[in-house]
Amino acid sequence: MSELLFKAINSVKDSEIAFCKFLSANDTGSTGAHQAGIYIPKNSFSILFDEEGKKGERKENYIDIEWQDDFITKSRFVYYGVGTRNEYRITRFGRGFPFLKDEYLGALFILCKKNKEEYSAYVLETEEEYEGFFSALGMTSVETNKIIESGFNDYELRNRLFNDYLRKIDGNFPVTIDVADKAREFYYAINGHNIRRISEQPDNEIIKWLDIEYELFKSIELYVYSDILKTPFDSVESFIQVANSVLNRRKSRAGKSLEHHLKKVFEYNRLKFTAQAKIEGRKRPDFIFPGEQEYVNAMTNIEIDNLTFLGVKTTCKDRWRQILNEADKIEEKHLFTLQQGISKSQLKEMTDYKVTLVVPKVYHNAYPKEYRNDLLDLKTFIRLVKEKQM
Template sequence: MDFTQWIHDKNSSSHWWFVKRLSANDTGQTDSHQVGIYIPKRLTDNILKHISRTDIKNPDLHLPAKIDSHGMPQQTVRVIYYNSKKHENKPKGRDEQRITQWNTDLSDSPLQDGANTGAIAIFSFELDPNSGQATGINAWICTGLEEENLLESLIGEVLPGELLEERADNLLSGFIPAKQVAKTRLILPEHWRTAFPSGKEIIDYLDENFRFQTTDPDKLLTDRRREEYKLFLEVEKLHVLDQVQAGFQSVDDFISLANSVSNRRKSRSGKSLEIHLEDIFRKFGLTEFGTQCRTEGNKKPDFLFPSCEAYRDNGFNQDKLRMLAVKTTCKDRWRQILNEANRIPYKHLFTLQEGVSENQFREMQDENVILVVPEKLKEKYPKVVQSKILSLKDFINHTKSV
């Protein structure tokens, strides 16, 4: 089936979408006991109320399901709420909802294929017209960048670790619900009320006014991104909420505002990771680097160490050169960095992707790509590769020593 047609078929109020990037845990690459696809509580509270309860242990529901992207036949999956933490009052018990048994009726499910780690998956729940509850699931796993780019052009960037769920027609009309996060403690500058600040302005203001309680670069990156998002949402509220509360004269007016919000969020998320890394490098003493330098074939790697000039100087010892590419996800994008700096044989790649398959990691090794991820994300990678991945702190210290 064509992906565009599939989206068109599901674009209605009778479908509820859950969208995420598959983690190594989802695809069974981490040997975790938590088998199956994790789903958020808001989704079960809305369309799977049968299992959203704590008076019985581990309530479940069986639903028909099909993975349309790979032409799989219909099967039966189990949606279950593991609720021992609340049902049995176990402090260390489980409190999570998952879709399991993808490999029970059928073997070799694409959702349990390590090669799909990092891919965007859409779970489209068909809703009963009377009760509004889920009666079945159609899934689509994006098979490449073309499909991912098409989807993200419609609903915004799908970041690793983020869970996006909403009625399909809302998502596809430009209505992208913000993650539920606590309100920022910072007071917004008065001039932000009249002019929406750039991403760099927001990050600079955060850096000057928020005191982070960590001296670890990996945790600092995670904390900064979280606080930046809180700040961004408050600015967005200043510029959008009044318009929403005032109502709309037409559907076109609503769609215009929704698309404006969507485009701004895409623009913000695309550049913020690089800005945060640039600031963190300087804070931890890695002060010599160039950004967006032009190399062979007019390529522009995200970071070159120690400088653009050093890279262009053929007399400079190439053993002292380093390159860092920055990509929120790397499944189908890591090969893009291979020819960005020909003088540097080993390419470092920073990513937020939650795991890769062992096969893909070996492919990266064969091409001399070295992964760099926040320390906390290492546990989301297969155990056999964790020792071969650098944390952000490792990368900073190693590059400084060179």
């Protein structure tokens, strides 16, 4: 764990309230908007002001923010409520401020309120730091852009569906696919099982599946580890062993669960595909459409053009290059990700390597405006694959 990540995690835990988001094109100024500054959604106004802003007024507050435990800016918290505007922002960072540049688009911004006069902020740049941060605080990348709710909570255990399931697992941690399947089952029980909704709104559905799955996962953690948490550790080594086990399970679960949910979306949409196909060089691509056998047998240009490759990575700011050597027969690569924003330079590099991102529609505005038309949402990707399979 890097020193900066360690400081960021501890700052969140020691704060009255904390917030995080991935920096978007709107934040970094990549959209060319007149108003510069970090946008804070209305659901998180409490990180800036004691009371919510009222339409028709403008209010502001000047605050010292310590960045990266390194330097301080005298910044402004401002609510714009006059005219057509209705938004909160953090502005005025001073000359030479490093983080509102294109290369930081997609970086994880964390703001911590110690008290009314003390704030600290951190910007994490690597996927390893994202994963470490989310794992330590018991959250996922889809739980950003709002106030952080960290730590173990017992509200999930009061849910009847969760309680029934926890009793059945008998203190053993279920495998990832079982948790993903059970999460969808609970989602259907609460919201109804609407196959048409999965076909017409797959982007929204998969995010909701991930949300309820992580609530279930945290409940399982609390249930399985409750006795361990109540018992003092006899050594630092035993504490580290348990902590590493928890963190590693959290990290490995995220990517696998996303693949499980995508597989279910593709099945509901009646796509032909193979997950983890066995192809050349013992490679195991996440998804090949229409399937492994079609890929292996493809020889002509027409047969190859009918193939589609899809890689899956929860975040891809650095790891997108890993898919370049997968599925050699397919020149254009598709990559599904939950990443909220990537810099222009990286997006240009992806374009040069013929990598097309598939991103839930709700996250498209986090990307630079000039590259948004190059993004696919999940619904559009499914339609394109269907057209090949007709």
